[in-house]
Amino acid sequence: MDIDPNILVSIIVPTFNRSKYLEKTLKSVKNQSLQNWECIIVDDGSTDNTAAVVEKISGEDQRFQYYIRSKDFAKGACGARNYGFVKSRGKYIQWLDDDDLLSENKLELQVQKLEEADLKQFTTCDWDVYWEGKDFEPHNVIDDDEVLLPQDFFNSLVKRETYVPPHAYLIPRALAVLAGPWNIHLSINQDAEYFTRIILVSNGLVNTKGCRVLYGVHDGERISSSFNSKNLASLIYGYKLIQAHLKLKDVQAKSFMKWKLRKLLLLFGKSDKELIRNNKYLFIENGVYPSRYTYYITRYKIFKIVMPWYKRYFK
Structure with missing residues (x-):
């Protein structure tokens, strides 16, 4: 199936003092086989060289957009994500943390999957944690041809003793609007609460084969x-x-x-x-x-x- 070239994916990246990882994350965006995307980087008040890293890559590629979080939005990753969503225009939303990575075909395959799916479905893919020298070991909450409805989704999490990092998903903008913004009152576990709301307003979760994401792990730096x-x-x-x-x-x-x-x-x-x-x-x-x-x-x-x-x- 050919993808409509007018379909835009919005990749939203909140960041705070993670410049040493951010460049690699943004390169994984730049290398996407799907070309029609915008990457909205929202700086939550960094004091390192984040601005220099982003300005360099955005100067080379105008699909990257750099914003300082507005004071009208709460400090923290959730407030930065919510601000990024307001600035976004895409039909599909890709949440991405500033030290995580996407395979080159992630957006292309997932957009293709959703264009063939129910309008109110969203999709996930294989994922793994990573550090230097680690081999990829796929994790997933869903089998290839399943459609997980909410109760099945939570049962599968328990059965497989797993979770799903936010960047494994691709979400139709319409679902994100229905679910509402990220909860700024949570300092941890925000993604579990947010994606509970997503699946509850959806017609189920489907899997996209052939792509994957990596979840960064760095000696206690994760909240x-x-x-x-x-x-x-x-x-x-x-x-x-x-x-x-x-x-x-x-x-x-x-x-x-x-x-x-x-x-x-x-x-x-x-x-x-x-x-x-x-x-x-x-x-x-x-x-x-x-x-x-x-x-x-x-x-x-x-x-x-x-x-x-x-x-x-x-x-």
Whole structure:
């Protein structure tokens, strides 16, 4: 299928003091086989040489557009994304963090997939974390010919014990409008809450074969890699919102909530007892009991010891 050359994809990149990674990310955009795109880089107040990196590449290619986040939009990645969306014009939206990478055919294949799909579907692809020298190991939440509706999507996340980074998706602009902006009150877990709203207003998620994305991992620089009380509060608030969104649409995803909240209890049950206790009804409602923390952590430690042995001798 030939793609209509007038179809525009908007790639929105929030950035803050990540110039050492940003250039490589923007090169993965510049190398796209699909030519009709705009890349909107929104600087959230960088004090490094981000401006110089972006001005160099935008001087060579005017499809790159550089903005300083407007003061009318909240500070942080979500505010920068929302500002970038306002500045965008594309039929399709590609969210991209400033240290992540797209395969050269990602936009072309995903636009082609969506042009053949239902108007209210969105798409994902294979992904993996990366660091220097790491081989690609594909992860996905969906099989090739499936259409995942909301309940299937959350069940698949649990079954595969995975997640989906935001840049694996390509979203029709119309879905992004229906779902609403990124939640500026979340410091972590924003993508899970945002894409819950996306899938709930969609007619399902489809897979695009033959392309992939890479998710950057750098020694604790990701917000999601730092565990503290502020981030725990944001995680809990995010899961409360997700549960509320699901209930509103009558989507049953208790296994997902139980899986996520049990992981939170294992991570924070000892260090942040008061915060866990103050939100105990969220945990209990989903079959996770903070009073059983010692039991959960003991079982988890036994599992970590036994599972490698089991895989070695019985698989």
